[in-house]
Amino acid sequence: MRTERLYNDDPYLTEFRAEVIETLTYGDKYGIVLDRTAFYPAGGGQPWDTGYLNDEKVTEVIEKDGKLLHIVDNKLLSTEVKGSVDWARRFDFMQQHTGQHILSACFEKLLNGSTDSFHMGKDIVSIEINIDSFSIDDAERIENMANDIIYSNLPVIARIVSGEELNSLPLRKMPKVTENIRIVEVKETDYSPCGGTHVRTTGEVGIIKIKNWEKCKGGIKFAFVCGNRALKDYGLYNTIIRALCEKLSARDSEIVEAVDKLLFDLRNTEKQLSASTQELIRIEADNTIKECPVVSGIRLISRVLDNRSINDVKLLAQYLTKVPGTVALLACKNENAQVIFSRSEDVNMDMNALFKAVLPIIDGKGGGNSRTAQGGGSRVDRLEEFMNNAKNLIISK
Ligand SMILES: [Zn+2]
Numbered sequence: 001m002r003t004e005r006l007y008n009d010d011p012y013l014t015e016f017r018a019e020v021i022e023t024l025t026y027g028d029k030y031g032i033v034l035d036r037t038a039f040y041p042a043g044g045g046q047p048w049d050t051g052y053l054n055d056e057k058v059t060e061v062i063e064k065d066g067k068l069l070h071i072v073d074n075k076l077l078s079t080e081v082k083g084s085v086d087w088a089r090r091f092d093f094m095q096q097h098t099g100q101h102i103l104s105a106c107f108e109k110l111l112n113g114s115t116d117s118f119h120m121g122k123d124i125v126s127i128e129i130n131i132d133s134f135s136i137d138d139a140e141r142i143e144n145m146a147n148d149i150i151y152s153n154l155p156v157i158a159r160i161v162s163g164e165e166l167n168s169l170p171l172r173k174m175p176k177v178t179e180n181i182r183i184v185e186v187k188e189t190d191y192s193p194c195g196g197t198h199v200r201t202t203g204e205v206g207i208i209k210i211k212n213w214e215k216c217k218g219g220i221k222f223a224f225v226c227g228n229r230a231l232k233d234y235g236l237y238n239t240i241i242r243a244l245c246e247k248l249s250a251r252d253s254e255i256v257e258a259v260d261k262l263l264f265d266l267r268n269t270e271k272q273l274s275a276s277t278q279e280l281i282r283i284e285a286d287n288t289i290k291e292c293p294v295v296s297g298i299r300l301i302s303r304v305l306d307n308r309s310i311n312d313v314k315l316l317a318q319y320l321t322k323v324p325g326t327v328a329l330l331a332c333k334n335e336n337a338q339v340i341f342s343r344s345e346d347v348n349m350d351m352n353a354l355f356k357a358v359l360p361i362i363d364g365k366g367g368g369n370s371r372t373a374q375g376g377g378s379r380v381d382r383l384e385e386f387m388n389n390a391k392n393l394i395i396s397k
Contacts, residue, residue, distance in 0.1 A: 040197055053070055
């Protein structure tokens with residue numbers, strides 16, 4: 001016995017009585033088969049309904065081996081069932097699904113673009129249209145046409161048609177099934193084979209808004225929202241814009257200009273800061289050189305610096321080693337240890353070999369060439385030992 005699908009004739013039906021025909025196991029859950037149901041199973045791009053059978057929550061509705069399964073956590077205690085469908089979820093799907101028919105019809109009429117696929121996600125609905133290009137002007141034309149169809153409040157009629165009638169209808173796409181072909185007609189505007197649930201009149205779709213588009217394999221993929229989703233979306237955007245207006249002390253029409261100015265100012269500030277930092281590091285290098293004595297023709301500088309960026313320390317090493325006879329062993333102590341060993345051109349010493357010799361002390365990685373070597377290690381606690389060992393190796397030579 002097949003389940004009678006009440007949603008086909010009345011998608012507005014949310015409460016119904018039915019009898020359990022069969023209870024199947026479904027993983028660690030149960031699949032309830034009823035003699036009749038108002039629950040729509042997943043299919044045709046539309047997700048399943050949720051709701052209740054008696055007190056058991058229906059978490060999923062699927063078709064398996066020709067049977068329509070209502071998935072519940074526990075077996076039902078009675079074969080007599082009162083079913084109730086989550087109307088907010090269902091009506092949302094009806095708005096999005098009918099909106100998709102209208103939008104697909106507009107793409108067909110205005111741009112000769114056929115709809116290759118349709119997906120209804122939790123937040124966004126998408127369709128793939130077989131066209132090569134699309135502009136903002138096109139978006140405006142498509143949206144105007146689609147929303148005019150909504151304002152005209154045209155009837156939406158779903159019915160099974162005979163083969164003969166089918167041939168006489170200007171179908172937007174060919175049916176996938178060969179019998180009991182159900183046509184959804186947006187009155188004298190669009191004829192499309194479909195098994196989903198739709199609203200009674202186009203006015204109930206409320207609004208259609210294209211959100212964005214991107215190239216895809218077969219054409220262009222569009223994200224759009226209809227009805228209550230569009231209202232929620234508008235609410236979210238409005239909240240964001242209002243928050244930005246307040247932060248930027250700007251009107252909504254001036255936000256982009258205000259952000260541009262902010263970015264321009266930020267770049268200038270960054271440039272100035274960078275120049276000042278360079279100057280400070282140059283002074284730091286001069287002072288360090290002055291303070292450090294020359295022993296056996298070598299000025300050996302060894303410093304552990306707290307919370308400095310590695311780029312600053314690199315620059316400091318560059319300034320220091322411009323002065324002849326200098327060897328700079330510099331470390332930054334942050335979450336990890338970062339280390340640079342560098343020397344002036346005239347000093348005859350292999351910094352890479354020295355670096356590699358002491359690197360295991362801080363469980364480090366890295367390397368370089370005979371003039372400069374750089375790397376990092378996790379053992380911040382052994383940084384002093386690391387630096388002392390490197391210094392001693394230089395002095396012993
Ligand atoms: Zn449909």
